[in-house]
Amino acid sequence: MFQFNHKYSKCYDKMPRVSYDAKGKLCPVLSRAVKSVPCAALALWCAEPATQSYAEETRTVIHVGHTRAPKNRQETSASHGSPTKTEQHKAAQGDRPQQQVAATSGKGEAVTVHAAFNSARARIAPNLGAVAYRMGQAQINTTPGGENASFNQVLLRMPGVVMDSFGEEHVRGEHGGLTYRINGVLLPEGLNGFGQELDTRIIESVTLMTGTLPAQFGFRTAGIVDVTAKSGKSLNNREISLYGGSYNTFNPSFQVGGTKGQWEYFISGAFNRNAIGIENPTPAFRATHDVTEQGKAFGYASYRFDDTSRLSLLTSVSNANFEIPNAAGLPKLYDIHGVGDVQSQYLNDRQNEQNYYVVLSYQKTGAKLNYQISPYFRYGAINYSPDPVRDMVFQGVAEKEINNFTTGGLQLDASYDAVKTHTIRFGVMGQYTSEGLWTRTDVLPVDAAGAQTSIHPVTINDNTGNWAVEAGAYLQDEWKVLKGVTLNYGVRYDRFESSFDHEGQASPRANLVWEINPTTTVHFGYSRYFAPPTAQYVGQATLLKFANSTNAPDNFNATPTRVERSNYFDIGLSHRFPQGLSITVDGFYKQAKNLGDLGQFGRAVILTPFSYRTGKVYGAEFGGNYHYKGLTVFGNFSFVNTAAKDVNSAQYQFPTDELNYIKNHAIKLDHEGEFTSSAGISYGWAGNKAYVDYLYGYGLRSGFANTGKQPSYHVINIGYEHIFRNVHPLKGLKLRGDVTNLFDERYQLRNGSGLGVFMSQYGQRRAGYLTTVLQF
Numbered sequence: 001m002f003q004f005n006h007k008y009s010k011c012y013d014k015m016p017r018v019s020y021d022a023k024g025k026l027c028p029v030l031s032r033a034v035k036s037v038p039c040a041a042l043a044l045w046c047a048e049p050a051t052q053s054y055a056e057e058t059r060t061v062i063h064v065g066h067t068r069a070p071k072n073r074q075e076t077s078a079s080h081g082s083p084t085k086t087e088q089h090k091a092a093q094g095d096r097p098q099q100q101v102a103a104t105s106g107k108g109e110a111v112t113v114h115a116a117f118n119s120a121r122a123r124i125a126p127n128l129g130a131v132a133y134r135m136g137q138a139q140i141n142t143t144p145g146g147e148n149a150s151f152n153q154v155l156l157r158m159p160g161v162v163m164d165s166f167g168e169e170h171v172r173g174e175h176g177g178l179t180y181r182i183n184g185v186l187l188p189e190g191l192n193g194f195g196q197e198l199d200t201r202i203i204e205s206v207t208l209m210t211g212t213l214p215a216q217f218g219f220r221t222a223g224i225v226d227v228t229a230k231s232g233k234s235l236n237n238r239e240i241s242l243y244g245g246s247y248n249t250f251n252p253s254f255q256v257g258g259t260k261g262q263w264e265y266f267i268s269g270a271f272n273r274n275a276i277g278i279e280n281p282t283p284a285f286r287a288t289h290d291v292t293e294q295g296k297a298f299g300y301a302s303y304r305f306d307d308t309s310r311l312s313l314l315t316s317v318s319n320a321n322f323e324i325p326n327a328a329g330l331p332k333l334y335d336i337h338g339v340g341d342v343q344s345q346y347l348n349d350r351q352n353e354q355n356y357y358v359v360l361s362y363q364k365t366g367a368k369l370n371y372q373i374s375p376y377f378r379y380g381a382i383n384y385s386p387d388p389v390r391d392m393v394f395q396g397v398a399e400k401e402i403n404n405f406t407t408g409g410l411q412l413d414a415s416y417d418a419v420k421t422h423t424i425r426f427g428v429m430g431q432y433t434s435e436g437l438w439t440r441t442d443v444l445p446v447d448a449a450g451a452q453t454s455i456h457p458v459t460i461n462d463n464t465g466n467w468a469v470e471a472g473a474y475l476q477d478e479w480k481v482l483k484g485v486t487l488n489y490g491v492r493y494d495r496f497e498s499s500f501d502h503e504g505q506a507s508p509r510a511n512l513v514w515e516i517n518p519t520t521t522v523h524f525g526y527s528r529y530f531a532p533p534t535a536q537y538v539g540q541a542t543l544l545k546f547a548n549s550t551n552a553p554d555n556f557n558a559t560p561t562r563v564e565r566s567n568y569f570d571i572g573l574s575h576r577f578p579q580g581l582s583i584t585v586d587g588f589y590k591q592a593k594n595l596g597d598l599g600q601f602g603r604a605v606i607l608t609p610f611s612y613r614t615g616k617v618y619g620a621e622f623g624g625n626y627h628y629k630g631l632t633v634f635g636n637f638s639f640v641n642t643a644a645k646d647v648n649s650a651q652y653q654f655p656t657d658e659l660n661y662i663k664n665h666a667i668k669l670d671h672e673g674e675f676t677s678s679a680g681i682s683y684g685w686a687g688n689k690a691y692v693d694y695l696y697g698y699g700l701r702s703g704f705a706n707t708g709k710q711p712s713y714h715v716i717n718i719g720y721e722h723i724f725r726n727v728h729p730l731k732g733l734k735l736r737g738d739v740t741n742l743f744d745e746r747y748q749l750r751n752g753s754g755l756g757v758f759m760s761q762y763g764q765r766r767a768g769y770l771t772t773v774l775q776f
Contacts, residue, residue: 128214128488129511159636162673173617177222188407211570212525215474215490238776246767279761294320324349371414384604396550430471443549468498468535484515496532500560533561553652561649566592580627599756615644635679674699713747732775
């Protein structure tokens with residue numbers, strides 16, 4: 001154990017709680033109570049005194065490079081009134097994560113070792129030249145609703161993220177394609193429903209990595225959403241919260257965490273009931289038939305065997321029920337035996353979503369070799385129940401549908417410090433997915449012209465399924481070529497074997513990062529990507545069952561969706577100005593074969609994959625943030641342009657005239673979101689915090705072959721909170737108020753037209769919410 005060196009005691013109160021030595025190694029610094037302070041860390045801090053106050057140093061800034069030991073970039077707690085805004089970095093070496101070191105006697109050493117584990121894990125899978133935007137708890141707290149906000153609302157405050165219906169978000173012109181990780185471990189892809197299974201309450205920080213990703217990231221490469229679950233000091237907290245307000249929102253929750261000996265644990269749970277589960281199909285304030293009830297629970301536990309190894313367990317459960325909202329006045333299209341006059345506002349379609357996963361991780365750190373091995377398991381299901389009478393009257397089809405996924409896999413990642421200028425990283429992953437689809441569909445007979453020939457529905461049963469194996473291996477080298485210049489290069493090989501496709505590819509990756517000076521960094525990268533579709537395929541045999549019925553497609557062409565193969569280029573710059581201002585500018589270009597997409601092709605909100613023969617996506621992003629004392633300002637702006645040609649899979653989902661048009665014309669992708677922006681300002685003082693938040697979007701497509709465009713929208717949100725400290729018998733009492741869509745703008749996200757778009761959807765009208773949090 002390191003002993004406190006009084007030679008540096010005069011610098012003690014000025015140093016950060018975590019620092020790095022001259023070689024970039026983590027140097028945890030504890031309070032004098034536990035007397036374990038690395039002399040190297042103290043010497044470094046005293047030799048290079050901070051030019052700003054400690055309070056300013058703890059706020060998030062852009063940091064890059066590897067040639068000098070970075071000062072600690074630690075998020076300030078909300079009580080200090082200094083919220084963190086998006087951290088944007090093009091890192092030559094992996095980001096050193098937020099560290100929170102307890103100063104309490106008896107627990108400090110365990111928490112410090114935990115911080116060292118997190119730093120080692122970050123070195124196993126760092127950004128390595130990819131574009132990374134990070135948000136900590138303080139910025140999440142200035143998102144409308146704070147920890148009660150849905151997870152997609154957090155991501156929407158990052159550059160390049162476009163808002164869509166069903167809680168979807170699109171990153172850099174991609175529909176889906178996101179990889180979710182918790183504590184560095186892959187979460188297997190679930191079904192494409194609209195439930196927000198990740199709970200914002202579990203997050204200590206979240207990083208969105210995009211651009212030219214290093215070789216350790218494969219398959220879903222539109223972006224890596226890397227969540228660090230609460231740990232360390234943040235575990236020593238117990239909360240009970242009640243969030244409620246407009247749309248009959250009732251959202252109680254709890255959080256419990258702690259440390260005991262070698263153990264750490266965190267448990268959270270929440271229940272949410274409201275009357276706006278899905279976007280309203282009309283501009284009215286209150287939707288018809290739109291109640292949702294959602295329950296979520298998350299658990300984390302870790303056991304530290306010694307200072308170099310630990311075992312962690314993550315578990316999550318979510319169950320959500322949704323009513324599918326209705327629009328009044330739909331015309332009656334079909335006559336059904338025994339059914340008289342019915343009205344569309346009384347449709348009673350419902351959907352249930354369930355997701356369960358468990359991840360077990362063993363981590364080992366050494367002087368040169370660090371590795372983490374993680375088996376995981378996931379099960380998800382969507383159960384759609386139609387209104388058997390009204391659905392037949394208004395659309396001629398009533399389909400009961402159950403779609404489920406089961407995935408099991410193993411992931412191994414490792415890093416090895418070969419020599420001073422080279423760090424080798426390598427790993428493997430493999431997973432097996434089984435998909436099942438059961439449908440019971442009531443249809444009506446029709447003639448060759450599509451006219452109804454009987455008033456008696458016919459029931460068609462179908463039970464199909466698919467399987468898929470995804471496996472990959474990678475090897476890469478972080479080479480410090482010169483002072484301030486790092487080349488990260490590598491290769492991965494991926495294989496996709498399924499019931500409908502068999503493909504593989506070797507994919508080179510390279511990123512060059514040049515730290516021009518301590519405040520300016522530029523980067524350029526290239527990545528070859530291999531992105532398989534989800535294990536969903538409906539064959540021609542199923543389609544033929546619906547011939548001469550109201551559910552018959554325009555054509556019976558059911559070509560399987562193939563793996564998307566693409567070349568991706570990214571170039572960007574980041575700069576830190578004096579007095580707390582940081583900016584990033586980034587541009588990207590993607591050229592793809594078998595460009596993947598998703599669409600909703602029925603009232604059941606289950607997204608189905610399809611692809612275009614060729615496509616391209618390009619655009620640019622700008623991000624900036626400014627911090628001064630309790631004031632934080634951030635702003636992001638993004639532009640994206642897309643083009644795709646020739647639908648070459650799942651053609652039965654589209655009318656023949658659209659297919660012919662797209663075969664000969666390059667069209668826009670429906671989720672393009674041409675321009676998008678987010679911004680905010682917050683100020684904290686003496687236990688108070690106030691914020692103003694802004695979202696803008698323009699360009700989601702509509703109409704025949706996506707030739708139309710949705711109008712723009714501007715949404716302003718405001719909020720205020722106050723924390724009362726040491727309110728006996730509580731540690732704290734937090735009161736908060738939020739108003740979303742302050743000026744009650746009526747804006748339409750979707751008008752029900754466009755490729756893979758099924759229904760009209762409007763954004764939420766003005767709403768007010770109150771939060772009470774009891775801290776124990």
